[in-house]
Amino acid sequence: MAKTIREQIIEKFAARLKPLSSVPVGRAQRNMDDGPEKFISVWDGDDETESEEYGVSSMNFPIAIECIWRYGDKNPSVAANEQIGLIIDRMLNIDAGADPTFEGLAYKSELSTVSPRYPDDGEVFVAVFIVITIYYAVTSGNPYQSAII
Helix, strand or coil: CCCHHHHHHHHHHHHHHHHHHCCCEECCCCCCCCCCCCCEEECCCEEEEEEEEECCEEEEEEEEEEEEECCCCCCHHHHCCCCCCHHHHHHHHHHHCCCCCCCCCCCCCCCCCEECCCCCCCCCCEEEEEEEEEEEEECCCCCEEEECC
16 A cells, blocks of 8 residues: 555654664654663654645644663753754755755655653653654645645
8 A cells, every 4th residue: 555645754753863873763662671682663643634725735843853872971951951962853854865855745844843851869761752744745645645735
C-alpha cells in the first residue's frame, strides 16, 4: 500500500537521526534499560490545517525527538546541552547538509521547543526533548499526493 506524504516525512525524519543513536530509532516508544545505549524515539503529533485553497491543503504537525541516555561522569546539564546541539545540527543545519524539505515532501521545518530533562538524585539517565514542526502540502482530499504551494 502507498504511504501518505506525512508517513514518508516521518520515515525520513527518523532515518536522519539514526547516526546519533546507539540502537534503532524508535517510533512512539521509550526504552530505558540499564545498558549504555543512547536511545532516540520520534513522536509525531496532530496535523493542523493551515489553509485550504485552490485544491491544496497546507498542513503542519510537530515531531518530537526524545533522546535518553546515561550521562556518565559529565554534569547532566553539560551532557544535555551537547546532545541538543548535535540533534539540532543534524536535523536543521542547512550548511551541514540538512534538507528542511525532506526531499521535497515538505516546504519548511522549524525548531519549536527544546527541553532538557535532568535526573532526580540517584538517577543515571538524562533526556532531551526537542520538537520540530513540519510544514507540508497535499492535494485536497489526497494524503498521498504532495502539492506545491
